[in-house]
Amino acid sequence: MPDTYDAIVLGAGAAGLMCAARAGQRGRRVLVLERAEAPGKKILISGGGRCNFTNIGAGPANYLSANPHFAKSALARYTARDFLDLVESYGIAWHEKTLGQLFCDGSAKQIVAMLMEECAKGDVTVACGEEIAAVTEDGGYAVTTQTGTYRGKSLVIATGGPSIPKMGATGFAYDLARQFGMKVVEPRPALVPLTLGGDEVLFREISGVSAPIIASANKTSFAEAALFTHRGLSGPAILQVSSFWKAGDPVTINFLPGRGEGWLLARKCDTPRATLRAVLREALSARLADILADKLGIAADLGNASDKALRDAEKRLAQWDFRPNGTEGFAKAEVTVGGISTAELSSKTLESKRTPGLYAIGEAVDVTGWLGGYNFQWAWASAVAAGDAM
Template sequence: MSTKFDAIILGGGAAGLFCAAVAGQRGKRVLVLERGEKVGKKILISGGGRCNFTNIGAGPANYLSANPHFAKSALSRYTAADFVALVEKHDIAWHEKTLGQLFCDGSARQIVDMLLDECAAGPGEVVVRCEEEIASVTNDIGGFVVTTQHEAFTSRQCVIATGGPSIPKMGASDFAYHLARQFGLKIVEPRPALVPLTLGGEEVLFRELSGVAADVEAIAGKTRFKEAALFTHRGLSGPAILQISSYWQHGEPVAIRFLADRPAGWLLETKRSAPSLRLRGILRDALPARLADVLADQIGIETDLGNVSDKAIRQAEERLANWQFHPNGSEGFAKAEVTAGGISTAELSSKTMEAKRVPGLFVIGEAVDVTGWLGGYNFQWAWASAHAAAQAP
């Protein structure tokens, strides 16, 4: 077998496999090099093993980037509906959970198998090789030379699809950034995203609620998410916290709005209509008892509402609507579902994902400074950015 290819894709994850499949169906000879023992490892663990493969509402507003407009082109040219059509073409049953999240009815393995089937379906040729450690990547007028521990391969094009350093136990690394720097591409400082936050100091008492969850609104700056929050033995987690973690800046507070569906003035109205009720009982009716007791203890109102001043009632309601937590950090890349930051979009064409200063070099997926919300958005970016790169001549 010749070692010469039209394109070499570094990384056999979601973006890499889909890029290979689309390029192969356009008649190209493609090599996928994967460091791990198998491809698609993050796909297999996603969504509790059922793969939250896209989100029907995916659009540019659901992504963080130093350039919030960058993702528009790729996302508009390959949509969630396009990927759903592919899933249905392969007779994979799926269902929608909350907030537009789509999952396989069966196993995430179906998505990996579908991508491999798509790789095999085209007029071109897609070669997938696992357990390949990349020793070097060089380029000259003739193209790229990628050397592994086994041999050297040449190609006109090279695609960086090795992701970011989140979940290192799955083989993730910062290889993409080292390669980008080698080629003179700028990096937006990578940081853990969709990650649990840790608490210390006086807030350590909330760790005693480990395992307790409640629907809340989490707020950081001007950004807010209404979903469940989970107290852990280290701090805060759950969908609302994972979402807000991507926007949280170290040293800033995270505000939690408990009883987020209650209208303004609800507690004062309760005092008027049922003055014999007590705050602790009201909270216990609406929240898990352990959480209700901690909140009630912190607020300190123990008598009937009818015996409490309107000012104290308003202050209690305001605190429940804006409970300030001061995270001392996060659980880091080890527990982060994705990486925020990455290879700067200023270096790339939004249409093709090609590096402006290095013809033939492309960057797709999580390696790029485009980070989606929790709920299938990062997979949709993987599909869309991969599709954009695969369309390049």
């Protein structure tokens, strides 16, 4: 490989490859350095191997950041429809699942192949198996690996966050950002299962049971499925609220969404000889219904239960507070909340405000999407913003 480039991109993930392709096709000489032995490893495992590559409804409201306005510019200039046009131009068949989530009909390998072909169109050099030993700045950027030292006018941090360390993920992006004087918002696991302890350990006994619920944390709610696990709570609704949950906070679950106030009293009138356990089994799995009924402590027929007890049961079923004692950590987190502070970056170009020619994109930045293709869309949009600016 030659040793001088217009831009060096660190990381051959979704954001890194997209950025490199965009800059390369604009005539820039681009080198991508990747630590893993192959590009796009996280892409390949996403969406159960089919890659939930975007969400057709992606917008700023679907992202968490210390600055909720930061993502607006990039997302507006490169939309889900723009990426879908690229996917379709390669003849990749796709389908929409619930809530606007778009997946490949075939394999996530198609998305990686598409990005590599886009890089090839821009004569981008993608070098894998490169361990970065040092990065320095002296009017440009010098990156030293075990194979040599490479120089670039611009440097792009696209190495992601520390989620899924078994895939080789680390906090390298944050260390590098700090090296250049940029602030980092404390990273924490997001889109991650929650763990239960204390009296709530009882719910681990129904591991494998799921239910359509509404989960809430810090005034944010999601109506999807929850899954009880041998360690606590998971499933789409729980993964979603985990990004908003903070240690010590409750997670509130509505086990019977759509039931209006007084529904249990009405049921008492209609079927006074029915038990709460039997009524709950009509809407929920038997194991979950039984554990909830036992916790509520109404063993008598509805007709023999007081109205107050039934009102209290209604309220508890609609607002059942769990007190997670933690999360399953970065090992099981799909993404990271926090990262390189958006206050350090231009929202238009993703370039550092204090160090010209230094860019940060994708998951490395303090912009975190909901579950369902939103994080990929931020990867594409932020990559295009940087790639078009270099």
